[in-house]
Amino acid sequence: MWALLFCLVMASCQYSLLKSVQPDPASPIHGHNQIITYSRPVYFCVLCGLILLLDIGAKARHPPTYVVYGLKLFSPRSLQSARDLLIVFLYCFPAISLLGLFPQINTFCIYLLEQIDMLFFGGSAVSGMLSAVYSVARSASAAAVLHVFCFSAVKEPWSTQHIPALFSAFCGLLVALSYHLSRQSSDPSVLLSLLQCRLFHKFLHQNLEELAADPLPRKMKESVKDILKSDLVICSLAAVLSFAVSASTVFLSLRPFLSVVLFALAGAVGFVTHYMLPQLRKHHPWMWISHPILKNKEYQQREVTDVAHLMWFEKLYVWLQCFEKYVLYPAIILNALTLDAFSISNYRRLGTHWDIFLMVIAGMKLLRTSFCNPVHQFTHLGFTVIFFHFDYKDISESFLLDFFMVSILFSKAS
Incomplete structure (x- = not known):
């Protein structure tokens, strides 16, 4: 019976190659669409490939097992359970395809790459297949370079009195790359056009003719050029400062007192910046005060005739956010990286x-998120500290990995 059902699934996938199916409701494209013809066979091949790989892993005699948060990963039983679930899912393939629950294969690939870049590397949303591939390749290349530096630094045991220069260089490079990547767009078209104009003069003449008709591309290129110039200066400064702070052994000398101070400071600054000040500026703070507590100078005016006055609490909000983004969270993450690297150099988990x-992945993701979207970081940090330091201290892996996992869970739950 199971073999017959599998043959029916395979036949339906082959039949979709012979006769064009209806357009997919999840990814509608007007007119003739060739991609939908190959979507079902590609899904079938991918699922069958995963089933075969899981079957090989489940039948291995001495597979490597890893225990993370009390869960045994890649054990024969877990691989066998995953294989059986995929087999059942494959048998439901005709019904799922009939209901149109599968998106087109290109839509699925774009979404998958986008989620990988956002959840694991701290990237932003993408606009298409080229943008998704570019974003993931850019983040993976940066992670590979950082991995080389970090591996060279922690392959031998450390002492608390000395931090290897390679690890300090890794910290500086991590902060600089994370800051640079957090400011870059996921669409490479403007950057590629700028490089073409710089390297190939024939493209420059074509662009000059196009700019005569539309000035927007020129403004976009100038904006990208200004961002790159600014990043060159700020990233160099951030790398030098991060290298100096890491090489000073302050993170190892002041543990665990420094971690407690940084956590408390981050919680206080985040609470004031992202909760108290916005609430006090609302028309009805906490829905039980009839007027805003922090009022603008023009609040009583019926019609504003002059430039709005910049209030002290608006300046405070900007300065607190800058302190949080560029000083506080980088210090917290560098502290966690140093403690993790010290433990890894002496004991491999x-x-x-x-x-x-x-x-490397956790540090890059947390730094990029702190630079570009620090609004919810204090809630993630507070939950991590409370949950893993008080409630479930026994299953905690390390603060850096705990913070990384909590940020992923909160981003998907919110």
Whole structure:
């Protein structure tokens, strides 16, 4: 019976290659669409490939097992359960396709790459397949470079009195790259056009003719050029400062007191910046006060005839947010990175490369999120500290990994 059902699934996928199916309601495209013809067979091949890989892993005699948060990963039983679930899912393939629950394969790939870049690398949304591939490749290249630096630094045990210069260089490079990537667009078209004009003069003449008709591309190129010039200065300064702070051994010398101070300061600054000040400026703070407590100078005026006056609480909000983005959270993450690297150099939990990989990915994601979207970071940080330091201290892996996992869960739950 199961073999017959599998043959029916395979036949339906082959039939979709012979006769064009109806357009997919999840990814509608007007007119003739060739991609939908190949979507079902591609899904079928991918699922069958995953089933075969999981079957090979489940039948391995001595597979490597890793315990993370009390869960055994890649154990034969877990791989076998995942294989059985995929088999059942594959048998439901005709019904799922009939209901139109599968998006087009290109839409699925764009969404998958976008989620990988956002959840694991701290990237932003993408606008298409080229943008998705570019964003993931850019983040993966930066992570690979950082992995080399970090591996060279932690392959030998440390002492608390000395931090290797390679690790300090890794910290400086991580902060600089994270800041640069957080300011870059996921669409590479403007950057590629700018590079073409710089490297190939024939493209410059074509662009000059186009700019005569539409000035918007020129303004976009100038904006990208200004961002790159600014990043060159700020990233260099951030790398030098991060290198100096990391090399000073302040994170190892003042542990765990420094972590407590940084957590408390981040919670207080985040609470004031992202909760108290916005609430006090609302028309009805907390829905039980009839007027805003922090009022603008023009609040009593019926019609404003002059430039609005900049209030002290608006300046305070900007300065607190800058302090939070560029000083406080980088210090917290560098502190966590240093403590993790020190423990990895003396004790490997999942193996050297896996430990370094998780540390690099977590550090990059948290830094990029702190630079571009720090609004919810204090809630993620507070939940991480309370949950893993008080409620479930026994299952905690490390603060950096805990913070990384909580940020992913909160971003998907919110």
